[in-house]
Amino acid sequence: MRLCLFYNKHNYVFVLLRIVLGMDVVESDYNLSPVPDVDVTVVKTNGYYLPESSPCDQRLITITGGTPIPQEDKCVLDYYNILQNMLQETGYPETGDRTSQPKSTTLEDISICILSSPAECMAILLEGGKRCPGDMLLVLSTTWLSKKNSKSHKRLYSLYVHKAIAFGVAGQTFLETYIPPRRATYFMNFCNNVSALWQIESGTEIEDNLDCPTSSSINLRRMTSDILWTRHLMSKIGLDFPETVGFVFGTYAAYSNDMTAIRVVHVDRKKTDLENIVSAEVTKFLKRCIQNKVAMIVVRTSGMMWKDNNRLTLHYSNEHEGIIKKVSELFAWINHGDAVLLETFIETIKPAMVANGPRWSCTEDSTICMRSIVCRNHVDTPVTTNVTCGISLVRDPVKEDDTICQPLNVTLIGYGVTDEAERDIFEKEVREKSADVLNIIMTYESELNTSERGGLLAQTDVIGIEFVITRRNGTLTPVGIAVKSHNCIAKCQIFENLYPKMKGVSVRPLVETMITRSQKFIMVGKSILVIGAGGYSRQFIWKAAEGMGIQVVLVDSDPNHSAKNEVVEFIHVNFSDHTQDEQHAMTISKHIKDSQIKVDGCLTFVEDYVPLTAMCCELLNLPGATKTGALRAKHKSATLAILRERTADLPNWPKACIYTSWFSPLRSQDDIEHVKKVGRFPLIMKLEYGFCAVGVTLVRNPEEMEDKYKEIRAILKTPKDFIGIGLGHGNTMMAMEYLVGTEHDVDVIFHEGQLVAAFISDNGPTRVKTFTETTACMPSVLPYEKQRQLIVAAYQCCREIGLKNGVFNVEFMMEQTGPKLVEINGRMGGLYLRDWIRKVYGTDLLLSAFEISCGIKPYVPDPIPMGQMMGIMCIPSLHSHILKDPAYASKWKQLEATGNFNLFDKHADVGAGGFEFPFANIAVMEKDLQTARQKLMAITKDMKVVHPEYDVERFLSDFHRT
Numbered sequence: 001m002r003l004c005l006f007y008n009k010h011n012y013v014f015v016l017l018r019i020v021l022g023m024d025v026v027e028s029d030y031n032l033s034p035v036p037d038v039d040v041t042v043v044k045t046n047g048y049y050l051p052e053s054s055p056c057d058q059r060l061i062t063i064t065g066g067t068p069i070p071q072e073d074k075c076v077l078d079y080y081n082i083l084q085n086m087l088q089e090t091g092y093p094e095t096g097d098r099t100s101q102p103k104s105t106t107l108e109d110i111s112i113c114i115l116s117s118p119a120e121c122m123a124i125l126l127e128g129g130k131r132c133p134g135d136m137l138l139v140l141s142t143t144w145l146s147k148k149n150s151k152s153h154k155r156l157y158s159l160y161v162h163k164a165i166a167f168g169v170a171g172q173t174f175l176e177t178y179i180p181p182r183r184a185t186y187f188m189n190f191c192n193n194v195s196a197l198w199q200i201e202s203g204t205e206i207e208d209n210l211d212c213p214t215s216s217s218i219n220l221r222r223m224t225s226d227i228l229w230t231r232h233l234m235s236k237i238g239l240d241f242p243e244t245v246g247f248v249f250g251t252y253a254a255y256s257n258d259m260t261a262i263r264v265v266h267v268d269r270k271k272t273d274l275e276n277i278v279s280a281e282v283t284k285f286l287k288r289c290i291q292n293k294v295a296m297i298v299v300r301t302s303g304m305m306w307k308d309n310n311r312l313t314l315h316y317s318n319e320h321e322g323i324i325k326k327v328s329e330l331f332a333w334i335n336h337g338d339a340v341l342l343e344t345f346i347e348t349i350k351p352a353m354v355a356n357g358p359r360w361s362c363t364e365d366s367t368i369c370m371r372s373i374v375c376r377n378h379v380d381t382p383v384t385t386n387v388t389c390g391i392s393l394v395r396d397p398v399k400e401d402d403t404i405c406q407p408l409n410v411t412l413i414g415y416g417v418t419d420e421a422e423r424d425i426f427e428k429e430v431r432e433k434s435a436d437v438l439n440i441i442m443t444y445e446s447e448l449n450t451s452e453r454g455g456l457l458a459q460t461d462v463i464g465i466e467f468v469i470t471r472r473n474g475t476l477t478p479v480g481i482a483v484k485s486h487n488c489i490a491k492c493q494i495f496e497n498l499y500p501k502m503k504g505v506s507v508r509p510l511v512e513t514m515i516t517r518s519q520k521f522i523m524v525g526k527s528i529l530v531i532g533a534g535g536y537s538r539q540f541i542w543k544a545a546e547g548m549g550i551q552v553v554l555v556d557s558d559p560n561h562s563a564k565n566e567v568v569e570f571i572h573v574n575f576s577d578h579t580q581d582e583q584h585a586m587t588i589s590k591h592i593k594d595s596q597i598k599v600d601g602c603l604t605f606v607e608d609y610v611p612l613t614a615m616c617c618e619l620l621n622l623p624g625a626t627k628t629g630a631l632r633a634k635h636k637s638a639t640l641a642i643l644r645e646r647t648a649d650l651p652n653w654p655k656a657c658i659y660t661s662w663f664s665p666l667r668s669q670d671d672i673e674h675v676k677k678v679g680r681f682p683l684i685m686k687l688e689y690g691f692c693a694v695g696v697t698l699v700r701n702p703e704e705m706e707d708k709y710k711e712i713r714a715i716l717k718t719p720k721d722f723i724g725i726g727l728g729h730g731n732t733m734m735a736m737e738y739l740v741g742t743e744h745d746v747d748v749i750f751h752e753g754q755l756v757a758a759f760i761s762d763n764g765p766t767r768v769k770t771f772t773e774t775t776a777c778m779p780s781v782l783p784y785e786k787q788r789q790l791i792v793a794a795y796q797c798c799r800e801i802g803l804k805n806g807v808f809n810v811e812f813m814m815e816q817t818g819p820k821l822v823e824i825n826g827r828m829g830g831l832y833l834r835d836w837i838r839k840v841y842g843t844d845l846l847l848s849a850f851e852i853s854c855g856i857k858p859y860v861p862d863p864i865p866m867g868q869m870m871g872i873m874c875i876p877s878l879h880s881h882i883l884k885d886p887a888y889a890s891k892w893k894q895l896e897a898t899g900n901f902n903l904f905d906k907h908a909d910v911g912a913g914g915f916e917f918p919f920a921n922i923a924v925m926e927k928d929l930q931t932a933r934q935k936l937m938a939i940t941k942d943m944k945v946v947h948p949e950y951d952v953e954r955f956l957s958d959f960h961r962t
C-alpha cells in the first residue's frame with residue numbers, strides 16, 4: 001500500500017510517504033526525475049494518543065534526494081494518523097488512495113475546504129460527505145493549497161486545492177489529487193494563530209484576501225473571543241452575565257462606550273501609576289461584591305489567547321491583595337487588545353434531593369458546565385442545535401474538556417428538576433438566548449466593511465456559548481460566560497458519537513450554509529440570457545439577479561421595455577408571433593454568437609416564451625427544458641394526450657396515464673359536434689395556450705357549449721385582446737372534465753430529468769363561473785401520503801412529456817382517486833410563489849432556475865417549513881379600490897413593506913369580456929393555520945377585500961388539517 005500524502009507546492013518537490021508493509025519503494029506519480037537516493041525520516045507523533053496497532057508505525061520516505069520535510073508538512077502524518085484512528089474507532093472504512101488518478105473538476109463544483117486536523121471538525125466532515133459527497137474536503141497542510149489572483153476581484157485571491165481527503169456519503173474517505181487544482185468555494189480555517197488547540201499555525205496567511213466565503217476571519221474571531229465585547233452583546237439581548245471589570249491593553253474598535261453593565265478600564269503597561277489604578281478599581285469592585293454578598297471572584301484573561309484559556313483563578317472576595325497581585329501578574333501575558341477580567345463567580349444551582357430520584361442523581365459537591373452550539377443556517381437565521389452539559393466534582397471553574405457531555409434534560413433530571421415543563425421552559429430559554437447572541441453578532445458584522453470583517457465574504461457561521469445554570473428568584477436562569485468560535489466544534493463529534501441518534505444534527509445547519517454559500521459564490525459573474533421581460537410581476541427579477549452577481553442579457557419584443565435599463569445587455573428581437581418561434585430562436589442565437597456575448601445559461605420566466613427559450617437553448621447548446629418538452633407543456637391537450645397514452649406498467653411508479661382525466665381538443669366544428677355527443681357535462685372549456693384561468697368557462701350542456709365557444713373565440717383573438725395570457729400562440733380551445741377536488745400547485749426543480757425538490761401549495765375554492773384563484777396556503781394541509789402522491793405525479797408528468805432542466809409549475813386537482821393533472825407550466829411558478837417558497841422553506845426558486853440554466857444542480861436543504869403562509873388574491877372587479885382609492889395607498893404600502901402584499905399589476909383593470917387577472921395577493925406568515933387564518937381575515941376586512949361576492953371565509957375554509 002502506498003500513500004501520496006506529501007506535496008510541497010513551493011519548490012515543486014514531492015515528498016512521498018510510504019507505509020512500510022513489506023513492499024518495495026514505490027515511484028511517485030509525479031516523479032519528474034529518476035528516483036534519487038532514498039532518505040528515511042521517522043515522524044514522531046506529538047503526544048496525541050494513537051493505539052499501537054494503528055498505521056502510526058509508519059515511516060516516511062522522501063525520495064527527493066534527501067530534502068527534508070518542509071516545516072508546514074510536519075503535521076501531515078500526525079493528522080492522517082489521527083484521521084485513520086478516528087475512522088477506525090467509529091466503524092468507518094480506512095481512507096482510500098486515489099492519488100494515482102488525479103481528478104479534474106470545474107468552476108461549477110462546490111469545494112468546501114477545511115484546513116484542519118481532523119480532530120477538530122469530524123462532525124462537519126461526515127455530515128458534509130453526506131450532503132455533498134466528494135466536495136467536502138479536509139486539507140491537512142497549507143502545502144496542499146495555493147492562491148492565485150481572483151478572476152472576479154482585483155487584489156483578491158482565489159484559493160485552490162491541490163490535494164485533499166474527500167468525504168463521501170457513508171463516511172468513505174479518499175485521498176485525492178486535483179489536476180487542475182480545484183477552486184475553493186468555502187474555506188474554514190483551523191490552522192491560524194487564533195484557532196483551537198493542537199493546530200499548526202501555518203494557515204494564518206493563507207486566509208488573507210480570499211474571494212470565497214469563509215466561516216470566519218482573524219478579525220471576526222478577535223471579536224467573538226473577546227469576552228468583554230460578547231458580554232456587552234449579552235447585556236443587549238437580556239442574557240445574564242457576571243458583573244465584570246475589564247482591564248484592556250490598548251483600545252479596540254468593538255468597544256463602544258455604552259457598555260452599561262461592564263466596566264472597562266483602558267490601561268497602558270508603561271504607565272507608572274498602573275498599580276494604583278488597578279488597586280483602586282479592584283477595591284471598588286470588591287466592595288460592591290461584599291455588599292452584594294458575592295463570596296467568590298474570578299480573575300481571567302480574555303482575547304485571542306486560546307493557549308491561555310485556563311489562566312483563570314478563583315479567589316475569595318476578601319482576598320484583596322491576592323487579587324491585585326494576580327491581575328498585575330496576568331498583565332505580563334496579554335497582548336495588545338486583550339484584557340484581564342475581574343468578575344463575580346456565578347454559582348451553579350445546587351441539586352435538589354428528590355425522593356426516589358435516580359441513583360445517579362448529583363450531590364452538593366458537583367457542578368455543571370453548559371454549552372450551546374449555534375449555527376447560522378442557509379437563510380441567515382441562527383439555529384441553536386444542541387445544548388449540552390458536563391458534570392464535574394471540582395468546585396473550581398470547570399474545564400469542560402474534563403467532563404462527559406450529555407443533553408441538558410438528563411442533566412437537570414440528575415439535579416432533581418423533576419418538573420418536565422420547568423426543564424423544557426429553561427431549555428427553550430437557553431436555545432432562544434443562544435440564537436439571539438449569534439443574531440446580534442450577525443447584525444453587527446453586517447455593518448462592517450470588508451477590511452473590518454477581515455475578508456470579502458467573511459462572516460461568523462458558528463459559535464459555541466458557555467453558560468452557568470443558576471436560579472434567579474426561584475426560576476432556572478442561564479448566565480452567559482463566554483462565546484467560543486471554531487473551537488466549539490470538536491465537542492460536536494464527541495456528542496454525536498456518544499449519542500448516535502444525534503448523528504449529524506449538531507452541525508447540519510452549518511453544513512447547509514457552507515453548501516448554499518458555495519453555490520451562491522459559484523453563480524457570481526455568470527451571464528444568463530433571459531428570453532422576455534414579462535410584466536410588472538416579473539420586475540423583481542432584475543434586482544434579484546444583480547444581488548446574486550448574475551449578469552442578465554435580456555431579449556424582448558418591446559424595444560423600450562422598462563427592464564431595458566436594469567440589465568447588463570438588452571437585445572431587441574420582435575418575437576411576438578409565436579408561430580415563428582423557430583425563426584426567432586435562430587435570430588437570437590445568431591445575434592448572441594455574432595456579437596460574441598458570453599452566455600452561461602438561457603431561460604425564461606414568461607409562460608409564452610417557454611418553447612422559444614427551449615429552442616434557443618438547443619441552438620446555443622445550453623441546458624434547457626428540451627424543445628419537445630416545452631412545446632408539449634405549452635399545449636394543454638398535447639400534454640394530456642401524451643400522458644393518456646402512457647398506459648404501460650412502470651417499475652418505480654404508478655402508470656402515468658392515471659393522472660389524466662377526460663379531455664378533447666376543439667380544433668374544428670367536427671370536434672365540437674363530437675364533444676357535444678360524448679362529453680360528460682358539465683365540463684370545462686379553456687384556451688389551449690391560456691394562462692391563469694383567463695377564458696376558462698363551465699358549460700352545463702351541449703347548447704351552452706356552442707354559444708360559449710363562439711363567444712370566447714370572438715373576445716379573445718389576438719395578444720392585444722388580453723396581454724400575457726398566451727394568445728400569441730393562438731386561441732384554439734379544448735374541453736376538459738369538470739374535476740371535483742382541491743387544487744394544488746407543485747413547483748418542481750428539475751435537473752437532467754431528475755427531481756431536485758418539490759414544493760406544494762394548496763388553493764382554496766375558485767370563484768364560481770370565472771375560476772380565478774382566490775386563496776392559497778403553504779405548507780399544504782394535505783396528509784403526507786397525499787402530498788407524496790402529488791410530488792410523484794408532478795415528477796412523472798414533467799418527465800413523461802420530456803421536460804428535462806428547469807423550474808416548473810404543475811397544477812393538479814386532488815380527486816378521490818388521486819392527483820389529476822390540470823396543466824404544466826414550463827417555467828418558474830408565477831405571482832407569489834417564489835416569494836412564499838423562499839419564506840416558508842428558504843429555497844429561492846429564482847436562484848435554482850439560474851443555476852439549472854447553467855447546468856448546476858441546485859442544493860436544496862431539507863424542506864423544513866418555517867411557518868404557515870396563507871394568502872388571498874385581489875381582483876380588479878371587486879378590489880380595484882385598493883389601488884385607485886388614495887385612502888388605501890398607505891395601507892397597502894405598509895403591507896408591502898412587511899412583505900404581506902404582492903403587487904402583480906399596477907392597473908387593477910378588468911379585461912376583455914369581463915375576464916380578469918388578480919392584481920395582487922395579500923398574505924400572512926404565522927406559526928399555524930389558525931393564527932394565519934385569523935390574521936388574514938382581519939387584514940382582508942380592513943382592506944375591504946371581503947365582499948358579498950367574495951366570501952373570504954368560504955375561500956379559506958379548506959385550510960385545516962384532517
Ligand SMILES: *[C@@H]1O[C@H](CO)[C@@H](O)[C@H](O)[C@H]1NC(C)=O
Binds near residue numbers: 193204218304305
Ligand atoms: C495572528 O496573526 C495575525 C496576522 O498575521 C496577527 O495580526 C495577529 O497579531 C496574530 N495573533 C496572535 C495571537 O498571534
Ligand SMILES: *[C@@H]1O[C@H](CO)[C@@H](O)[C@H](O)[C@H]1NC(C)=O
Binds near residue numbers: 384407408506
Ligand atoms: C440536537 O439538535 C438537533 C437539531 O436542532 C435536535 O433535533 C436534537 O433534538 C438536539 N438534541 C439535544 C439532546 O439537544
Ligand SMILES: *[C@@H]1O[C@H](CO)[C@@H](O)[C@H](O)[C@H]1NC(C)=O
Binds near residue numbers: 409410413
Ligand atoms: C432528552 O431529550 C431528548 C431529545 O431532546 C430525548 O430524545 C431524550 O429521551 C430525553 N431524555 C430524557 C432522559 O428525558
Ligand SMILES: *[C@@H]1O[C@H](CO)[C@@H](O)[C@H](O)[C@H]1NC(C)=O
Binds near residue numbers: 472473
Ligand atoms: C426578583 O424579584 C424581585 C421582587 O419580586 C424583583 O425586584 C427582582 O427584579 C427580581 N429579580 C430578577 C432577576 O428577576
